[in-house]
């Protein structure tokens with residue numbers, strides 16, 4: 566990864582303090598981009614052993630600086646539209662522009678381990694059915710996935726339009742493509758992100774802005790843990806890695822994909838069609 570093909574670009578990664586978002590931040594920093602992490606907890610990696618163990622510095626921002634790029638972090642809750650707009654404005658004020666937005670913040674969980682008030686370990690997950698789902702679950706899961714994504718896209722769009730260039734990548738999931746026998750509003754939120762991505766690509770295309778989505782399958786991150794037991798569901802017969810997702814993000818934010826817009830790329834090892 567020696568070619569600095571993103572030198573001079575500024576990339577925002579939401580939810581970049583751990584997991585996949587951290588992987589995208591490190592990949593883009595390695596390609597020479599200046600990095601802004603926006604996360605509700607910039608130390609979110611500390612909550613899960615797997616994440617903490619792979620960190621090479623106390624924060625992802627410091628890890629990025631080791632690549633010789635500028636890097637900043639903003640703690641903000643992206644379910645708050647005003648806070649999102651303020652965060653993006655701060656990035657532009659500090660780093661001068663915004664060329665790339667990876668709208669990665671999200672998750673199916675209702676309460677992350679670092680949000681728990683009772684001091685107990687682990688996430689709190691709830692689910693429901695299509696005809697009966699707790700209000701808290703519905704609101705929370707749509708907010709942290711769909712609304713945070715739309716707010717981020719809407720916040721970066723004016724700057725990218727003005728520059729007449731930009732690359733936006735949204736984070737869907739194969740849960741937004743496949744219907745499941747159980748119901749969780751996560752899949753609905755991710756399906757909406759796929760639709761929103763296609764619509765946004767139509768809106769922003771004339772400004773030379775590419776908008777695409779990624780739909781990861783079963784990827785090993787600290788929060789979700791080891792899911793090797795699900796390998797039989799996957800054509801490639803194994804979980805995916807953060808690095809493999811970062812490779813697709815690299816494609817979508819560099820000139821390799823200049824004529825690609827409005828698509829969703831599944832990163833699922835062939836899971837969708839596997840019988």
Ligand SMILES: NC(=O)c1ccc[n+]([C@@H]2O[C@H](COP(=O)([O-])OP(=O)(O)OC[C@H]3O[C@@H](n4cnc5c(N)ncnc54)[C@H](O)[C@@H]3O)[C@@H](O)[C@H]2O)c1
Nearest residue numbers: 580584585604605609642643669670671672738781784786
């Ligand atoms: N890991 C997988 O297998 C997988 C599969 C499909 C899709 N995805 C999607 O990829 C993205 C990243 O997943 P991950 O596994 O790395 O999750 P993760 O929980 O490890 O990381 C998510 C990050 O987003 C941040 N975040 C959550 N809500 C936020 C908010 N309201 N405001 C600001 N920051 C917020 C968290 O603090 C955390 O740092 C998510 O959108 C997830 O739905 C993951």
